[in-house]
Amino acid sequence: MKLLEDRIIKDGKVIGNKILKVDSFLNHQIDVELFNEMGKEFKEIFKNDTITKILTIESSGIALACIAAQYFKVPVVFAKKHEATNLDQDTYESAVYSFTKDKHYKIRVAKSYISKSDKILIIDDFLANGNAATGLADIVSQAEAKLVGVGIVIEKGFQNGRRVLEEKGIRVESLAIVDSMNEGQLKFK
Amino acid sequence: MKLLEDRIIKDGKVIGNKILKVDSFLNHQIDVELFNEMGKEFKEIFKNDTITKILTIESSGIALACIAAQYFKVPVVFAKKHEATNLDQDTYESAVYSFTKDKHYKIRVAKSYISKSDKILIIDDFLANGNAATGLADIVSQAEAKLVGVGIVIEKGFQNGRRVLEEKGIRVESLAIVDSMNEGQLKFK
Numbered sequence: 278m279k280l281l282e283d284r285i286i287k288d289g290k291v292i293g294n295k296i297l298k299v300d301s302f303l304n305h306q307i308d309v310e311l312f313n314e315m316g317k318e319f320k321e322i323f324k325n326d327t328i329t330k331i332l333t334i335e336s337s338g339i340a341l342a343c344i345a346a347q348y349f350k351v352p353v354v355f356a357k358k359h360e361a362t363n364l365d366q367d368t369y370e371s372a373v374y375s376f377t378k379d380k381h382y383k384i385r386v387a388k389s390y391i392s393k394s395d396k397i398l399i400i401d402d403f404l405a406n407g408n409a410a411t412g413l414a415d416i417v418s419q420a421e422a423k424l425v426g427v428g429i430v431i432e433k434g435f436q437n438g439r440r441v442l443e444e445k446g447i448r449v450e451s452l453a454i455v456d457s458m459n460e461g462q463l464k465f466k
Numbered sequence: 467m468k469l470l471e472d473r474i475i476k477d478g479k480v481i482g483n484k485i486l487k488v489d490s491f492l493n494h495q496i497d498v499e500l501f502n503e504m505g506k507e508f509k510e511i512f513k514n515d516t517i518t519k520i521l522t523i524e525s526s527g528i529a530l531a532c533i534a535a536q537y538f539k540v541p542v543v544f545a546k547k548h549e550a551t552n553l554d555q556d557t558y559e560s561a562v563y564s565f566t567k568d569k570h571y572k573i574r575v576a577k578s579y580i581s582k583s584d585k586i587l588i589i590d591d592f593l594a595n596g597n598a599a600t601g602l603a604d605i606v607s608q609a610e611a612k613l614v615g616v617g618i619v620i621e622k623g624f625q626n627g628r629r630v631l632e633e634k635g636i637r638v639e640s641l642a643i644v645d646s647m648n649e650g651q652l653k654f655k
Contacts, residue, residue, distance in 0.1 A: 300554075306579045307528075307542040309535040336524035339496075340542070343529045346498040353496040353529070359548065365489075390495045 278318055278452040282465050284311060285431065285453060291461045295433075303430065304337040304402055309344065315452055316345035319400070319428045322450050323349075326425045328398045330354060330391065332417065334384060334409055338401045341430060345400060354391065356384040356413060365389065369419045373412040376405070384412050388420070395422035404429040404451060407438030414447055426450055434466050467507050467641040471654050473500060474620065474642060480650045484622075492619065493526040493591055498533065504641055505534035508589070508617045511639050512538075515614050517587045519543060519580065521606065523573060523598055527590045530619060534589055543580065545573040545602060554578065558608045560601040565594070573601050577609070584611035593618040593640060596627030603636055615639055623655050 290298040302308040328349050333342035334356045342353045358373070365387040372381045391397070399413045410427050417424045427442060432451035439449050454466035479487040491497040517538050522531035523545045531542045547562070554576040561570045580586070588602045599616050606613045616631060621640035628638050643655035 300576065301578070302541075305543065305546065305576060307532060307535075307544070309532055309542060310539075312532065313536070336528060336544070336546075336548070339525060339528045340532045343496060343498055343501065343532055344536075346496075347502070347533075350499075352491075353498060354494065355496070355525070357494065357525075359525070387489065387494060389490070 278315070280311070280314055281430070281453045284308075285455075286463060289463065291458045291463060294459055297431065297433070297455065297458060297463075299431065307340050309340075312341055312344040315341060315430060316348050318452060319345045319398075319450070320348035322428070323398060323426065326398075327396050328425055329394070329396045331398050331400055332356065332386070332391070332413055333400045334358060334413060341402065342400045345428070349398070354386060356386050356416065358382055358384045369416040371412040371415040371419075374408050376408070384409075384416070386416050386420075391417065391420035391422050393421045395420070396425050397422050398425050399427045400429075401427070402430045404432040404438040404442075404449070405436045407441040410438065410442055410447075411445075414442070414445065428452075431455060467504070469500070469503055470619070470642045473497075474644075475652060478652065480647045480652060483648055486620065486622070486644060486647060486652075488620065496529050498529075501530055501533040504530060504619060505537050507641060508534045508587075508639070509537035511617070512587060512615065515587075516585050517614055518583070518585045520587050520589055521545065521575070521580070521602055522589050523547060523602060530591065531589045534617070538587070543575060545575050545605065547571055547573050558605040560604040560608075562601040563595075563597050565597070573598075573605070575605050575609075580606065580609035580611050582610045584609070585614050586611050587614050588616045589618075590616070591619045593621040593627040593631075593638070594625045596630040599627065599631055599636075600634075603631070603634065617641075620644060 368385040426448035429451040432454045434454040434456045456464045557574040615637035618640040621643045623643040623645045645653045645655045
């Protein structure tokens with residue numbers, strides 16, 4: 278998606294060879310107009326698929342999931358990764374490994390909010406090693422719902438997230454794929 | 467807002483005299499259509515005010531802040547309350563006391579995303595003791611920006627959040643004010 282790639286080039290900051298900082302428009306400050314264009318693009322990509330619910334994970338997936346949901350006219354469910362006093366006891370759970378923190382954390386979705394008949398689109402901001410998306414896909418599978426695909430804003434094409442997901446037969450659609458960012462130079466696929 | 471009050475009565479669950487569980491449409495599963503109506507309502511309430519940015523706090527404030535921002539045509543900034551590897555070192559910080567966890571946590575906003583000339587609307591899902599809103603207002607004040615008001619989805623009118631904020635001269639606008647929920651019976655103001 279050219280609009281997004283241009284924005285990443287303009288406002289993204291590359292730190293080292295692995296960190297891409299886009300918090301001026303994606304995950305701290307949110308450019309809601311850009312998010313609307315990204316939401317429309319996901320709708321265009323999945324226009325021939327039936328989607329009944331969008332699943333994401335707190336915190337930074339929530340914004341795009343909600344904006345995109347307007348074009349799909351479906352509700353959003355976000356998996357909790359932090360302790361929440363009000364969450365049902367009856368949840369689907371999965372363990373997600375965090376590379377940055379070198380530990381597993383638990384993600385949870387109340388069973389009432391995903392049913393067998395749901396056709397789920399997973400949306401998240403980044404795809405790197407695919408751990409968060411794999412955890413969300415695991416929850417969809419526990420609920421025996423159908424996983425239509427995974428929609429990602431920025432995929433790090435030089436990490437193995439796509440391979441991990443595709444080997445499980447999961448469709449991956451990314452709006453921008455960064456192939457390399459050596460020496461601060463971004464290259465898109 | 468009648469649509470919201472009706473929905474709280476239909477789908478909210480009162481636990482004891484203090485907990486109102488609305489995770490089927492507000493803070494776990496999100497009814498994006500309802501959020502659009504709430505966003506329009508906030509725009510109507512603040513139609514005579516200039517707003518340049520909406521400020522909220524992760525996680526459950528993000529969804530409404532983004533949907534509402536579409537009507538104000540402004541960006542959203544969400545304060546981080548969890549450790550984030552990618553956050554700038556140069557941040558405004560405030561300490562927020564959590565009653566449920568009986569401890570303080572830190573909220574942070576990168577200095578680049580609020581400036582002196584900003585006119586800020588704070589949006590959050592719940593107002594109880596006003597601690598989160600007070601922390602956000604403190605950050606607006608550190609940035610020397612103007613705080614136009616605080617927009618809340620559900621205010622617990624039997625707790626002192628409104629009083630705390632109004633004593634600081636802050637305008638509070640809530641879409642639904644629960645006056646009491648004794649014995650599972652909800653009463654709105």
